[in-house]
Amino acid sequence: MDSLDRSTIWPYDEHGEPREFYYSRYASPTVAEAERALGALEGGEALLFPSGTGAATALALALLTPGDTIALAEGAYYGTSVLFQTLAKWGLRYVEFDQTGPPPDDVQLIWLEAPSNPFLTMPDLDAAVAHPAPVLVDSTVATPIFLRPLEHGADYVLHSVTKYLGGHDDALLGAVAGHDLADLQSFRTRTGISPAPDPAWLLARGLKTLEARVRRQTESATAIAQRLAEHAKVVTVRYPGISGLISFDVADGDAARIVETSTQLIANATSLGGVTSVMESRHRWEGDRVPAGLLRLSIGLEDPDAIWGDLAQALNKL
Ligand code: PLP
Secondary structure, eight states: OOOOOOOSBOOOOTTSOOOSOSBTTTOOHHHHHHHHHHHHHHTSEEEEESSHHHHHHHHHHHHOOTTOEEEEETTOOHHHHHHHHHGGGGTOEEEEEOTTSOOOSSOSEEEEETTOTTTOOOOOHHHHHTSSSOEEEEOTTTHHHHOOGGGGTOSEEEEETTTTTTOSSOOOOEEEEESOOHHHHHHHHHHTOOOOHHHHHHHHHHHHHHHHHHHHHHHHHHHHHHHHHTOTTOOEEEOOSSSSEEEEEOSSHHHHHHHHTSOSSSEEOSOOSSSSOEEEESHHHHGGGSOTTEEEEEOOSSOHHHHHHHHHHHHTTO
């Protein structure tokens, strides 16, 4: 079993020299073990951060300088665009582009999402890696089970570990994977954006069941996406065929509110990627960036017929 070491300090060696671990802001054994496991899955190295957003902040600040521009996938996770707006006062800019085609010229970092949340488009990775700027793929939803971006030439992979990798809605954590993360690690230590051991331990545990979970979630989501597409009250269904995340539209905001508050098994809550099915209207957070009737549904590990039964009775209230 993996051990959980909550120490913040470890004694120097018999000559008074620091060993591998001496102060937990620099590195710690439970975090290092989880990083090794995730790095192996992504085909590179991995570094953990206190949240997915913390990982994004650290990477943007470590890599870019004032005046630089990020090309951000249109329709990507709302919080990422909010982060980049927040960083504007330090001179970072961003432009949005359609990630199914090539990124714009004159940008210093390309930020893709596989698949984007909640529009669920997949990026054109070949077009992005042909661009001279470094490429980051937020692969939170795909997970390394379905996509290993480093193998396709991406420079960095980002995860909200809070989602599928942790998998149980009980650990807030983020990660960056890549081939040479020494500068980012040094930036993490110096800025103090260091992860705690408890969520790292939960990541290591989550990775052991990751493949079994996401394969089952994919199977269930495939069946449910099909049934949604056949339902008279459903206008649009988006499902890329990997992972457990679906988004679909009902007529308008009022209809979405009725559906999200009428389920019993499916929790009306935010986030995604856990063992419990959750659904929410995204309009409340994202405004007119998304259709008023858009519902985001994260399929958990419950019996898929029971999930569909719950969803169908909610849709039948319309
Ligand atoms: N990236 C994606 C695709 C997400 O869905 C989220 C959270 O919803 C994040 C990043 C941010 O992660 P965290 O909430 O762990 O900061």
